Amino acid sequence: MIANKIVLRFSSSLVEQAIIYHLVKDFDLVINILKADINPHKEGYVVLELSGDSENYNRGLEYLKNVGVVVEPLSGTIVWNSERCLQCGACTTFCPAGALYMTEPDRKVHFDGSKCIVCESCLLVCMARAVEVRF
Structure with a gap:
């Protein structure tokens, strides 16, 4: 397979x-x-x-x-820097694959790279520049 x-x-x-x-x-x-x-x-x-x-x-x-x-x-990888992240959650709203998500009740942003489709939507909305694409 x-x-x-x-x-x-x-x-x-x-x-x-x-x-x-x-x-x-x-x-x-x-x-x-x-x-x-x-x-x-x-x-x-x-x-x-x-x-x-x-x-x-x-x-x-x-x-x-x-x-x-x-x-x-599919080339490229999204890299999320948790230390740079402001935990605003904006990226989670725009991530179509659910790779960036927020947990409750702590309201923390998390990243699951296995779900990422490298659409780069998160790059456009992250004010802290906590996400970047690497090829």
């Missing part, structure tokens, strides 16, 4: 094709879409976790490349 977080980049000519559908139906892969930006007649991307047995996984990746989808590993 293989499971990886990857980024699929689609040209405008591919956006309206059922590419994700074929990964599920033809290659028996499990898709967990983490983030996407797809618009008709424009380029798009999907950040997803893709998993399945190794033969189907590799065949699925080959299919993507053959139809013209650019496949990239």
